[in-house]
Each structure stands twice: as C-alpha cells, then as structure tokens.
Amino acid sequence: MLIDVHGHFYTERSGLTDWRERNEARLNAGSRIGITAHVASILGTWGHTSPTYFPSPDDLTHANAAMRALQDEHSGLVFGYCAVNPNFTEHALEQIEVGLSHGMIGIKLAASRRADDPLLDPIAQAAATAKVPVLHHVWHHRSREWLGQEASDTLELARLAERHSGVQFIVAHIGGGGDWAHTLRVVRRVRNLWIDISGSGVDIDMMHLALDAVGPDRLLFGTDVTMGTGWGKLRYLEALGLGSEALDRIRSGNAIEIFPNGVFG
Amino acid sequence: MIDVSAFVGPYPFRHLAHATEEWLLAQMDRLEIDEAWVGHLPSFLYRDPGPGNTALFAAVSSESRLRPVPAVHPGLPEWQAALESHAGRVPAVRTYPNYWGLDPAGVEMMSLAEAAAGVACPLLLTVRFEDLRQRHHLDAVPDFPPSAVRALARVGEGVRLVVTHADRSFIEEVHYGLTPDESERVLWDISWIWGPPEEHLRHLIATLGPARFVFGTGMPLRIPDSTVARLDLLDLSKADRRAIEEENVRSWLRNG
Numbered sequence: 338m339l340i341d342v343h344g345h346f347y348t349e350r351s352g353l354t355d356w357r358e359r360n361e362a363r364l365n366a367g368s369r370i371g372i373t374a375h376v377a378s379i380l381g382t383w384g385h386t387s388p389t390y391f392p393s394p395d396d397l398t399h400a401n402a403a404m405r406a407l408q409d410e411h412s413g414l415v416f417g418y419c420a421v422n423p424n425f426t427e428h429a430l431e432q433i434e435v436g437l438s439h440g441m442i443g444i445k446l447a448a449s450r451r452a453d454d455p456l457l458d459p460i461a462q463a464a465a466t467a468k469v470p471v472l473h474h475v476w477h478h479r480s481r482e483w484l485g486q487e488a489s490d491t492l493e494l495a496r497l498a499e500r501h502s503g504v505q506f507i508v509a510h511i512g513g514g515g516d517w518a519h520t521l522r523v524v525r526r527v528r529n530l531w532i533d534i535s536g537s538g539v540d541i542d543m544m545h546l547a548l549d550a551v552g553p554d555r556l557l558f559g560t561d562v563t564m565g566t567g568w569g570k571l572r573y574l575e576a577l578g579l580g581s582e583a584l585d586r587i588r589s590g591n592a593i594e595i596f597p598n599g600v601f602g
Numbered sequence: 603m604i605d606v607s608a609f610v611g612p613y614p615f616r617h618l619a620h621a622t623e624e625w626l627l628a629q630m631d632r633l634e635i636d637e638a639w640v641g642h643l644p645s646f647l648y649r650d651p652g653p654g655n656t657a658l659f660a661a662v663s664s665e666s667r668l669r670p671v672p673a674v675h676p677g678l679p680e681w682q683a684a685l686e687s688h689a690g691r692v693p694a695v696r697t698y699p700n701y702w703g704l705d706p707a708g709v710e711m712m713s714l715a716e717a718a719a720g721v722a723c724p725l726l727l728t729v730r731f732e733d734l735r736q737r738h739h740l741d742a743v744p745d746f747p748p749s750a751v752r753a754l755a756r757v758g759e760g761v762r763l764v765v766t767h768a769d770r771s772f773i774e775e776v777h778y779g780l781t782p783d784e785s786e787r788v789l790w791d792i793s794w795i796w797g798p799p800e801e802h803l804r805h806l807i808a809t810l811g812p813a814r815f816v817f818g819t820g821m822p823l824r825i826p827d828s829t830v831a832r833l834d835l836l837d838l839s840k841a842d843r844r845a846i847e848e849e850n851v852r853s854w855l856r857n858g
Contacts (some may be wrong), residue, residue, distance in 0.1 A: 345799075359799040366798035366835050476735065483735070517736065518616065537796065538733040540823050545619050565797035565835055569828025576632055576827070 338589040340601060341367065341567070343472060343509060343535040343559030344377030346415075348403040350396070352385030364411070366564045370571075374601050375411075376592070378418035378445035378472070379404045390447040390474070390486035394428040397421060401432055405439050416600065418445035418472055423456040433463045442596050444471045448486035453496035461501040470505040470595045472533070476513035477520050491520040495527045505529050505595040510536025510561055511547050521550045528555075531595060534570045534587075535559030544570060553583035557591050603635045603847040605826070606694075606726070607766040607791050607818030609643035610661050610668075611654070613731075615738035620822045623661050623668060629826055630667065636848070637667050638821075639693050639726070645673045646698040646728075652684070669693050671726055676714035677704050685714070689721035693855060694764055696726045699750075700743050706750035712757060719760030724855075727751065729768045729794070731823060748775040755784045762854065766791040766818050770802035777810055785810075789854060791818025792846065797832040804836055812842040816851045 344363060347356035367375055379400035381392025392400070397420055404417040419436030421429035421444065433444060444464050450456050452473055464471050475489045482488055491512050498506045511532055512520055521543075524530045532547050534556060547556060560567030575584060593601055610623050620626075621643070630638055640662055645654030651673035662668035673696045674685050688695055697714060699706045718725050729746045751765055755776070765776075765788060773790050780788070792815050795803040807815065817833075819826035833843060 359801075362798040362801055369835055513736070538736050539825070540732070541821075541825050542616065542619055544825065562800065563796045564799065565803075565832035566825070566828045568831040568835070569825050572827035572831060573825050 338373045338601065339371050339558060339571075340374040340376065340589045340592040341372045341560050342376045342507060342557045342592050343533045343561050344375040345562060346377050346379050346404065346407055347383065348379060348400060350382045350385060350399060351379075352382060360407070363564065364414075370564065370568045372560075373414070373589075374416060374592075375414060376416045376418060376443060376596070377404065377407075378420045380420055380445075380447055388485060391424075391449050392420065392422055392447065394422065394425045397428070397432060401436050401441075405436065405441065408440060413602065416443075416596075417441040418443040420445040420447070421460060422447070422449045423454070423460055424449055426456060426459055429460055430463055433460070433467070437467050437469065441469075442600050443469045446471060446473045448474045448476070448489040451487055451493055452489055453493040457497055458500065461497060461504050464504045465501055468597060470507055470531075472507040472509060474509050476510075477516050491530070492523050495523045495530060498527050498529050502529055505531060507557060507595075508532045510534075510559070511539055511543050513538060517543060518546065521546050524550050524555070531555045531557055531591065533557040533559035534574075535561035535563075535567055537561075537563040537566050539566065539570060541573070544573060548577075553579055553586050555591065556587045558588055603633070603637075603817050604851050605630070605635050605638040605819050605821070606764055606789075606816050606851060607641075607728075607793055608638040608821045609641045609823070611643040611645075611657065613823065614644050614647050615732075615741055618822055623665065626668065626821060627665060629821055633826055633830055635817075635819075635826075637669060639671045640668045641671045641673065641696050641726070643823075645696075646701045646731075648673075650678060651675050655684075655688075671696050673697060674714065675702055676710040677702055681714070682717055685717055685723065686721060689718075689723040692723070694724040694726040696728070698728065700746055706746055707753035711750070711754060715754045715757040715761050715763075719758055719762070722760065724762040724764055725754070726764045726766065727754075728766050729772060731767070731820075748772050748779075751776045751788065752779045755780055755787045759783075759787075761787050763788045764791065764816065764851075765789070767794045767820060769794050770796070770806060773806060773810070777814070785814070788814070789816045789850060790814055791816050792832060793818040793820045793824060793829050795832070797835045803832055807836070807838070807842070807846075812838070812845050813850055815846045817847045
C-alpha cells in the first residue's frame with residue numbers, strides 16, 4: 338500500500354485548458370509509482386479567479402464539490418481534503434461539515450493566515466471533533482513575507498498544534514524551503530506534527546534532517562505537484578536501508594494511523 | 603548513463619552530509635550511472651577557482667568514472683592559459699559569472715565562449731544551485747539568465763553549451779530564441795524539468811525532440827533518484843531513453 342497524502346487536482350475553473358489531462362496524468366503516474374490512495378485537494382481556482390493561497394469562499398465551494406465528485410468517481414483510490422480559508426470562519430466551518438459528511442477525510446489549509454492565528458482555532462476544533470488530520474501548507478521564511486501567500490512556518494504551526502494536541506497536523510513538503518533547518522528542530526517535541534516528503538525543493542539534506550528529527554514514525558509519503566520528485570525521494574529512502582517496517586510506516590502506516598479508521602481499506 | 607551535473611566538496615551556505623567522491627561513487631553504483639562530470643562545489647564563490655580546480659583534480663584522479671569539470675574565471679588575468687591547459691583533458695569547463703561579479707553576457711563571457719569554441723571545449727552553465735525560495739539570505743545572486751544563454755549560443759559555430767538546472771520556461775525561451783543551427787549548440791540537463799502532473803519533461807521532449815536533453819542529477823545537493831524516476835514516468839523508446847541518458851552527450855563530444 339502506498340498513500341500519497343499530498344495530492345492536488347484541477348477543475349474547469351482552474352484557468353487551464355489541460356486540466357483534465359493533468360488530472361489523468363496524476364492518476365496515470367500514480368499507477369506507475371504504485372500509489373494506492375491519493376489524498377488530495379483543490380485550492381479554489383488555482384489563482385484564476387482568486388489567489389491560490391487566498392482562495393475566495395465561492396471558489397472553495399466549487400473546488401470542494403469537484404473534489405467530492407472525483408472522490409466518488411474514483412472510489413477507493415481518490416480521497417478528499419476539504420480546503421478552507423480561515424479568514425471566512427462561517428464558510429470554512431460550513432464547508433468542513435458538508436465535506437466530511439460526504440466522505441472527505443481531512444482538512445487542507447493553504448497559507449491564507451499565519452498558522453498560529455486564533456482564526457485557525459475553530460477549524461482545528463472541527464478537526465478534533467471529526468478526528469481528521471489537517472494538512473497545512475508550509476514554506477519557511479520567518480525573516481520576510483513572500484509574494485502571494487501569508488508567511489507559513491512550522492514554529493507557528495507547532496503553536497497551533499500545541500493548542501490542539503488531539504489533532505494531527507501535517508507539515509507540507511518538509512516545510513518547503515526557506516530557513517527549513519531551524520524549524521525542523523521544533524517537530525521533535527511536538528508529537529502531533531507529521532512531515533510529508535512532497536515538494537520540488539526538497540534536497541538530500543532536508544530528507545536526512547527530517548529523518549533525524551522525527552524518524553520514520555512521523556514521515557508521510559507525498560508528491561504535491563511534482564510526482565517525479567516524490568517518487569525519487571521514496572526511492573532514496575528505500576536505498577538508505579531503513580528496513581521494511583520503517584518503510585511501510587512512511588509508505589502507508591503513518592497515514593493509516595492519522596486518517597479516520599478504515600478509510601484506506 | 604552519464605551524469606553531467608555532479609559535485610564534490612562542501613557547500614558554502616549549509617552543511618552537506620555527503621560531499622565526498624566516495625559517496626558520489628556509491629550513488630552512481632546504486633543508480634547504474636557509468637560516468638559523472640564533477641565540479642568542485644565551493645569554487646563558485648572562490649575569487650580564483652584555481653585552488654578549487656587543484657582540489658577537484660586531486661579528488662577524482664584515482665577514479666576514471668569521475669570526469670573533472672574545472673572552473674574558468676574569464677575576469678582573471680591569464681584565464682586563457684587555464685582554459686588551454688584544461689582543453690582536451692576534461693569533458694567541459696564550468697563558469698559562474700553571476701557569482702563572480704561578471705555580466706553573464708558581457709565581454710568576458712563572450713571572450714570565454716569564443717576561446718572555448720576555439721579549443722573545442724564545451725562550457726557548462728549552472729542556472730541555479732537551489733530553489734530561489736530556500737536560499738541563504740546572503741545568497742542573493744540572480745539565476746543565470748536565459749538571455750545570456752542565447753547570447754553565448756550566438757557567438758559562433760564552435761560554441762557548445764551544457765546548461766544545467768533550467769526549467770521548462772527557461773529552456774523554451776532560449777530554444778525558440780535561437781535558429782535551429784544555434785539551438786544545436788545547446789544541451790539541457792533534465793534535473794530541473796518537472797514530470798507529471800504538469801508533464802513539462804514529456805512536453806519538451808515532444809516539442810524540442812530528445813536530442814537536446816541529457817541526464818543530470820545535481821548531486822549531492824539534489825536527490826539523484828528523482829531524475830531517474832522522471833524518466834521512468836515517461837513512455838520513452840529504448841533508443842530515446844539511451845539518447846538522453848548518454849548517447850546525446852557522447853555524440854555531441856565526438857562531433858565537436
């Protein structure tokens with residue numbers, strides 16, 4: 338079993354003429370890689386009618402409905418995160434209720450608000466009630482803002498995680514790039530932070546430091562929008578000689594532990 | 603397979619767990635890479651890359667699978683002598699004008715391209731070492747620009763450029779900004795071209811043809827398995843895959 342905890346799909350509103358082909362490409366590549374479960378989200382319209390990391394409520398409503406349709410179309414293979422923007426609390430909570438009641442299995446947060454902002458508390462509380470994990474986009478840059486998204490850093494996500502110790506939070510793409518080395522330190526002690534290994538910017542030493550920080554027990558396989566690098570990292574981990582039990586945890590065991598019971602069969 | 607983009611030596615901006623030729627050889631054995639073109643990683647920040655070249659030759663001298671790619675700084679006196687001493691002994695020379703305070707398309711680089719063409723020595727250009735978003739705050743040097751690749755490719759018939767760590771938009775901007783003859787002077791490594799779901803690599807091979815691409819990893823900064831995985835995700839014929847993995851660069855050197 339191989340569970341990709343960080344996938345994305347597109348819709349006719351994504352501003353892409355090849356949105357169907359991209360969706361098919363993900364599934365085809367997944368089949369080649371051996372992915373047995375794609376846990377994925379759609380970030381609004383990917384910037385077409387509202388910004389990717391600051392999606393509007395209308396765009397998220399449409400995207401989440403499309404994600405649920407994909408989940409239904411590929412039952413047992415595709416699973417949905419409900420994507421929300423915490424600046425619109427009422428809409429976010431409504432979307433989570435609708436999404437989870439229709440089989441979505443997690444919550445996706447882009448970088449619309451800093452991760453330790455109180456506006457994320459009601460969303461974390463909803464995750465706690467439903468016992469689903471929260472995947473949070475992270476790209477470390479504590480020293481400055483980055484165009485197009487709110488600063489997003491594991492140190493801040495750790496503060497949210499400590500306020501909601503019953504919720505499992507996934508640190509996307511090993512925290513991305515930025516000043517990642519400093520922030521990998523915090524995941525050691527915050528036990529409800531998990532690291533997904535997706536991302537194009539992940540270098541060899543990020544992988545080693547992530548392993549040093551949490552070991553195989555809190556690493557999750559993921560691809561995000563570059564599936565080749567996701568597969569490459571999995572192969573690299575396999576070559577490190579971690580042992581089959583450790584690799585099984587990264588491939589699927591850790592995901593099975595944090596997502597709702599029995600969803601992956 | 604021939605990896606045109608590998609390094610030994612430390613990285614100035616952060617600690618590398620694996621910076622030795624022994625580690626490089628172990629990865630090559632594991633991934634069945636026959637030969638690697640190896641640069642000396644910290645030399646891009648040296649005022650004079652000469653000592654880095656000495657260290658590079660010493661590091662790889664006992665292993666024929668590691669082909670040294672020394673650096674030439676065309677802003678230093680007597681650089682022509684350094685180039686001539688390397689020509690014929692190495693598969694290419696590296697140069698880092700953006701880190702050495704030179705205009706990537708300025709007079710020094712044009713002179714280097716012309717001189718390298720004269721001694722049939724390819725130039726290896728590095729667009730970037732790390733993603734712009736994750737660099738050390740002191741590493742504020744812009745990426746090597748596509749306009750400079752176009753300018754260098756136009757210097758003359760004998761010019762040959764191997765451009766590493768370029769993405770799709772960079773490659774297309776250069777390729778369609780050159781005549782077909784000029785485009786044949788440029789090879790692109792595939793280490794920074796994304797696969798599915800965006801399928802940039804599949805698109806580029808379909809539109810530019812497989813003859814323009816070569817295998818590169820970016821070790822020890824980048825994860826070498828990702829380049830192999832990207833090829834595994836394509837439905838290439840054996841001939842096309844072999845071309846990218848090694849034949850393109852071999853025939854390019856033979857015909858140089």
